Amino acid sequence: MQVTYKSKKIPVREVERVVLFSDIRGSSRTTVEQSLHKIAEITEKFYAVCKKVMVGMEFLEFYADESLAINSNSNTMVRKSLILRAELTSILSKIGLDVGIGIHKDKILYLETNDLDMGVIKVGSSLNIAKRLEESSYGGDIIISETVYDELTDKLKKEFKVKQEIKLRGWGLPIQTRVSIR
Numbered sequence: 001m002q003v004t005y006k007s008k009k010i011p012v013r014e015v016e017r018v019v020l021f022s023d024i025r026g027s028s029r030t031t032v033e034q035s036l037h038k039i040a041e042i043t044e045k046f047y048a049v050c051k052k053v054m055v056g057m058e059f060l061e062f063y064a065d066e067s068l069a070i071n072s073n074s075n076t077m078v079r080k081s082l083i084l085r086a087e088l089t090s091i092l093s094k095i096g097l098d099v100g101i102g103i104h105k106d107k108i109l110y111l112e113t114n115d116l117d118m119g120v121i122k123v124g125s126s127l128n129i130a131k132r133l134e135e136s137s138y139g140g141d142i143i144i145s146e147t148v149y150d151e152l153t154d155k156l157k158k159e160f161k162v163k164q165e166i167k168l169r170g171w172g173l174p175i176q177t178r179v180s181i182r
Helices: 027-033 036-053 074-095 127-137 144-149
Strands: 003-007 006-024 059-063 066-071 098-112 120-123 142-145 162-166 175-180
Touching: 003 074, 006 074, 006 127, 027 066, 036 059, 036 066, 036 074, 066 074, 066 120, 074 098, 074 120, 074 142, 074 144, 127 142, 127 175, 142 144
Parallel strands: 098 142
Antiparallel strands: 003 006, 006 066, 006 098, 059 066, 098 120, 142 175, 162 175
């Protein structure tokens, strides 16, 4: 499949992927209370932990105090999210912050725009749902969609004891989720 942008044909790949969003909880408050130097230091630590834990992901990108990871395997993503939460909590809790994580699996589109200096654009409801799950999480929680939960090993399923229906901002129907509460 291809799309046309500025008279150029751009290859498009449709693939099923697991998407994780993580976010530093309380960073807006910290921005008001702390110096920019302190905020930069916190963000740098957040990025460093994400890069270390999420090694091997198909994509890993950062936006301010958030990270986005994409991979093809639900078990791998959930295992890494549990490690990510533990490592970030040990750093962030010392300064009154926490982390929220949301994970969903569905089809996404990769638009290969490298020749247009835009990199690879990722589009799809999977990204939107994972982001909304992350936004719905309390500090320290990991919320996964039922789609991800269904693919987990029994050992990993035990981490997600709470079943919850969540109405996501911008979506008409509620989504079935599982929550791992720290």
